[in-house]
Amino acid sequence: MIGIATTFFWIFLIAFAASAFYSIKDLQFDFGDPQVSVTPENKLLLSMPITITNVGYYNIGFFNVTTEISDEEGFTIIRGSTLVPIIKKGDTVITAHNMTIDVNDLLQNHQNFLFNDTEVRINEMIGMRIAEVIPVQASTNFSEPWGAPLYNFALGEIEYSAYNLTHLRAIVPLSFENHALFDLTGNIQMRMYNSTDSLLGEGQTTIDAAQNSPYNGYIELYVPSAGITANGRFEVDFITPFFNIGPLVIPYG
Amino acid sequence: MAETEDGFKKNLRKFWYKALKATIKGILFYIFYFVLWSFLAPVADVIPGLQLMIETFVIIYIILMIIGELASGTIFQYFFNGAKALFVICYLILSLNGGIFGVTFQNISLSIDLRLFLTIAILLSLLGFAKSVLQAVNYLNERTEYTRF
Numbered sequence: 478m479i480g481i482a483t484t485f486f487w488i489f490l491i492a493f494a495a496s497a498f499y500s501i502k503d504l505q506f507d508f509g510d511p512q513v514s515v516t517p518e519n520k521l522l523l524s525m526p527i528t529i530t531n532v533g534y535y536n537i538g539f540f541n542v543t544t545e546i547s548d549e550e551g552f553t554i555i556r557g558s559t560l561v562p563i564i565k566k567g568d569t570v571i572t573a574h575n576m577t578i579d580v581n582d583l584l585q586n587h588q589n590f591l592f593n594d595t596e597v598r599i600n601e602m603i604g605m606r607i608a609e610v611i612p613v614q615a616s617t618n619f620s621e622p623w624g625a626p627l628y629n630f631a632l633g634e635i636e637y638s639a640y641n642l643t644h645l646r647a648i649v650p651l652s653f654e655n656h657a658l659f660d661l662t663g664n665i666q667m668r669m670y671n672s673t674d675s676l677l678g679e680g681q682t683t684i685d686a687a688q689n690s691p692y693n694g695y696i697e698l699y700v701p702s703a704g705i706t707a708n709g710r711f712e713v714d715f716i717t718p719f720f721n722i723g724p725l726v727i728p729y730g
Numbered sequence: 731m732a733e734t735e736d737g738f739k740k741n742l743r744k745f746w747y748k749a750l751k752a753t754i755k756g757i758l759f760y761i762f763y764f765v766l767w768s769f770l771a772p773v774a775d776v777i778p779g780l781q782l783m784i785e786t787f788v789i790i791y792i793i794l795m796i797i798g799e800l801a802s803g804t805i806f807q808y809f810f811n812g813a814k815a816l817f818v819i820c821y822l823i824l825s826l827n828g829g830i831f832g833v834t835f836q837n838i839s840l841s842i843d844l845r846l847f848l849t850i851a852i853l854l855s856l857l858g859f860a861k862s863v864l865q866a867v868n869y870l871n872e873r874t875e876y877t878r879f
Contacts, residue, residue, distance in 0.1 A: 479861050486854055491766065494847055499769040612843040619837065 497608040500533025506603075513658045519718040521578040521659065529561070530569045535608035537564040542574045545600040548590075554583055554597065563609070580659075581720040591722060592627050594656055596620045624656030624689075626719075632711060632727055633695075640699055647678070647698045649711070655686035662686075663717030667696045668724070671706040684717075706730070744803075752799035756792050763788045776840070777833050783825050790817060808866035815859035819852050 509526035516522050531537050540561040546554045557576030564570050584591045599621055604614040633650030640646040647669065655661045666681040677700040686692035708730025714723030767784070774780045794817060798810035829845030 479857065483854055483857055483861070486850075490847070490850055490854070495766050495769040498773045502772040610846060613840070614843075615838055615840045617838045 493608070494611075496534050497611055500535055501607060501613075503531070503533040504537065505530040505532075515659060515718075516577060519580075521580055521719075523557075523576045523578065525574040526571070527559070527574055528569065528571050529564055531564045531566055533566060536566055538562070538606035538609035539612075540564055540570075540605040541603070543600075543602040543604075544574065544576060545602075546576075547598045547600070548587060549596060549598070551598070552587075554578070554587070581722075584720045584722055588722070590623060590625060591720075592625050592630055594625050594628055595623045597623050624658065626655055626657035626659075626661050626717075627715070628654045628656045632713075632729070635729060637705075643701055643703070644699045645702045645705070647700050648695050649680075649698065650693070650695045651682075652691065652693045653686070654691045655688060657688065659719060660685075660687050661692075661717060661719075663715065665696065666714040666716065666723070667698065668712040669698050669700060669709065670712070671704050671709040672730075673706070675704055677701060677704050677709070745800075748800050748802055751802075752796040755799060756796055759792055759795065760788070776835075778835070787821055787825070790821075805866060805869055808862045808869060812859050812862035812866070815855045815862060818855045818858075822848055822851050822855075 505528075507528040507530075509528070511523055511525045514522045514524065527542065529537075529540060541558060543556070543558045545556045548554060555576055555578050557574065559572060559574040561570055561572055589595060597620065598618060600616065600618045602614060602616040604612065606612050630653040631651070633652070636648040636650075637645045638648070649667065649669075651665065662683075662685045664681050664683055666679065668679045669677045671677055678698040680696045680698040682694055682696045684692055684694065708728065711727045711729060712724035713727060715721065715725070716723075763784075767781075770780070770784070791814065794810055794814040798807055798814060801807045801810055826844050826848055829843065829848040830841060831844055832839065832841040834840070
């Protein structure tokens with residue numbers, strides 16, 4: 478009697494395991510192209526549409542996609558997860574794997590991302606429970622290029638011209654390339670200090686640099702001619718909908 | 731002389747019967763494996779070494795089953811049945827890496843948690859092993875009683 482019961486259980490166990498694994502081939506995943514958009518809070522929203530079609534013999538439980546983006550040193554920048562509790566057999570589930578990046582937070586902590594094109598590491602994990610009982614997980618990692626919004630940011634030579642008896646007009650050329658995933662608009666504010674740390678003047682300009690395009694502009698400042706020294710420093714603030722960074726100290730002379 | 735010849739014929743018939751039974755069992759088991767493999771074949775493309783792993787298991791299992799069947803009616807039948815159960819436990823634990831089966835190809839690593847399956851398989855094998863031990867004890871008991879009488 479025990480023998481019959483044991484044989485029955487063995488057959489059931491093996492048939493269940495085999496059919497559960499066999500039904501994986503009837504599971505179809507379709508990962509769409511990632512879309513980048515901006516939320517009303519001016520955060521970057523990365524969205525990847527996922528379509529799962531389960532025409533296997535069993536339900537799929539706890540389908541989850543986890544993405545972890547980290548910098549070159551392995552510091553986690555963002556981690557996002559999407560969970561579909563159950564995909565019934567014969568069903569098609571359409572979902573989106575969303576991740577929100579607070580660019581301001583990111584750039585405050587990693588100024589390298591502001592000025593330099595670099596790479597980010599992406600860890601992608603997909604997990605599910607076949608027939609709701611057998612956990613399976615697949616993971617992969619790869620690198621993606623990161624485009625800096627202020628790539629190659631530089632200030633040119635200051636050009637002075639007469640303004641009135643006491644002040645000069647100083648024109649400071651500035652240039653950069655926007656390699657980021659978004660169009661960059663906003664303000665650049667600048668303060669000019671001489672070698673004795675006295676504030677000579679301040680000015681600002683609006684910027685509008687489309688994705689993957691260079692920007693060339695200038696900032697106009699009115700500085701007292703008596704206070705000008707051969708060297709000093711500029712303090713630059715970047716105020717955009719995505720980030721507020723500053724002051725960035727750039728010496729001149 | 732006629733009695734000895736009769737006994738020899740009887741033993742030969744018995745042996746052929748056992749051999750036939752072992753062959754049928756082996757063939758049935760192989761057919762079961764064949765059917766099962768048709769289900770597992772798509773997975774085998776993804777997991778290299780799976781076919782070799784299962785084939786080795788099937789070959790050793792069939793050999794132990796045939797030897798056990800040929801040794802039926804003796805104490806060795808229970809030894810081989812017990813060995814079969816222990817082999818299943820050890821082979822599953824070793825080949826499934828303790829229940830977490832992992833494989834890496836190209837840049838993708840795949841891990842399958844088979845601990846539940848392994849636990850049930852081990853429990854069933856232990857049941858089979860316990861059954862073999864009890865049957866061996868029972869066999870020895872019956873033989874002792876038979877010798878006394």
